[in-house]
Amino acid sequence: MAKILMKGNEAFGKAAIEAGCRYFFGYPITPQNEVPEYMSKELPKVEGVFVQAESEVAAINMVYGAAGAGARVMTSSSSPGIALKQEGITYAAGAELPCVVLNVMRGGPGLGSIQPSQADYFMSTRGGGNGDYRTPVFAPATVQEAVDMIMEAFEVADFYRTPTMVVADGMIGQMMEPVEFNEPKKRDLQPKDWATIGTKGERKPNIVNSLYLEPEILEQHCLKLEKKYKEIEKNEVQYEMYKTDDAEIVLVAYGTTSRIVKSAIEILREEGIKAGLIRPKTLWPFPFEAFDNIPNAKSLLTVEMSTGQMIEDVQLAIQGKLPVHFHGRPGGMAPSPTEIADKAKTIVEEQLAIGGAR
Known part of the structure; x- marks a missing residue:
């Protein structure tokens, strides 16, 4: 495929669609506004759904719902917006729901500035929400890597059944560079037989949940997640x-x-x-x-x-x-x-x- 000149934020959006994303839920915040703008125009062309939620909290919970139904789904925001999404991200990690979260980082703390920053490293790599969980985190250095890593993030998310993050400072979101959209590297993915898509009278209902009231059961669940994170540490370093x-x-x-x-x-x-x-x-x-x-x-x-x-x-x-x-x-x-x-x-x-x- 020939290279085309694209702004980073728009390239993020096109890469997600090329990777099979058909649902996007977000809320505007600088310097990532071109991502939802692009998705609002392009997703309907591929029979996808774009929703500008009433808040970042609402957006990540919409992501939770779509992921629970087995859809390829994405949200994007910038630093304080991602902070608001952290509760939903830990819920998704606890329920083992694959999704992609893009953070186009700006200065902080608090509302900070709209200029590029890398001050969300702790929030991204340590898990900004509660509990024992981790999320794979990709960090592109070029717009081409932004494209490639978004595509790979969807594969990683589905392969491990986990939220996956891509973090880019605001410069990458705003700069323009030539990029090409190659066929993403496919993984051997298991069918999403855990998804809540209706039983059709053929099986017991699937339950998507991160609440475990019995400590012994929750302990086993946390150990299962930890085993998965060890596999990610072993296999996904770049x-x-x-x-x-x-x-x-x-x-x-x-x-x-x-x-x-x-x-x-x-x-x-x-x-x-x-x-x-x-x-x-x-x-x-x-x-x-x-x-x-x-x-x-x-x-x-x-x-x-x-x-x-x-x-x-x-x-x-x-x-x-x-x-x-x-x-x-x-x-x-x-x-x-x-x-x-x-x-x-x-x-x-x-x-x-x-x-x-x-």
């Missing part, structure tokens, strides 16, 4: 290693920030500093294994559009073997390649000074 083979300082970043970091790496290498990048494509499961493959690294620098959240996973990954530094710009500010390179040079110079002192 990451990119960029110039890490000889890197003495390894930067860690995701999303748009990783693209800025790549420019900083070119600056550093032109000045003789061997720098590389680990880019998580899945924020959960986090690519801990990638940190076992940086043989020449002497230090790490985590770069985020926040005050520092992914850095905790980086620290867990490296297990104290190397120092972990941080550079962040919160509130909707994006770091520049020059400031990232300057931070990395300072770290390298301090290391050399310590080495010389010894």
Whole structure:
């Protein structure tokens, strides 16, 4: 298929439809408004249904209902809107209902700003609702990856019967890039014989529920979910290693920030500093294994559009073997390649000074 120029938010919508999504429930909030706008125009053309709900809470519960009937369904919002959806997301996780939730992140906390941010890392990867649950989280760095990851998210959601998230900072939602819509990679999916589609007098009714009043039964359910999450951790990790083979300082970043970091790496290498990048494509499961493959690294620098959240996973990954530094710009500010390179040079110079002192 030939490439076409699309805005990120519209590409999200088209990718969902190409992946078989026929139901969308949402509520407007900047900077993701083009997603519901696109779905409102395009879903009826494929006999799909778009509903602008009265609130984010209503939207996620409509998603719960459609998912419970076995439909491919999606919702999208931006940071404070996703916060409102967290109760419904944990309900869907508890009831094992597949759906896709897109978060086009903006600055926070609270209403914050409408500028791009990455401050929803904790909310996305730790589970913003109650209880023992996790959601797979994809983090695209380009509009093409936005397309590919939305398509894959539907497959992952159905394969594991779980809500699946795609998180993109606002820049990805608003930028325009050439993309192509290839046939999504299909998984061997089981029939949705658990769905509430009516018995037709042929079987007992299916029950979609996340309420378990007997603690022994709930314990078994939670252990079943945990076993599923272990399988996701084992099978669904994705990451990119960029110039890490000889890197003495390894930067860690995701999303748009990783693209800025790549420019900083070119600056550093032109000045003789061997720098590389680990880019998580899945924020959960986090690519801990990638940190076992940086043989020449002497230090790490985590770069985020926040005050520092992914850095905790980086620290867990490296297990104290190397120092972990941080550079962040919160509130909707994006770091520049020059400031990232300057931070990395300072770290390298301090290391050399310590080495010389010894």
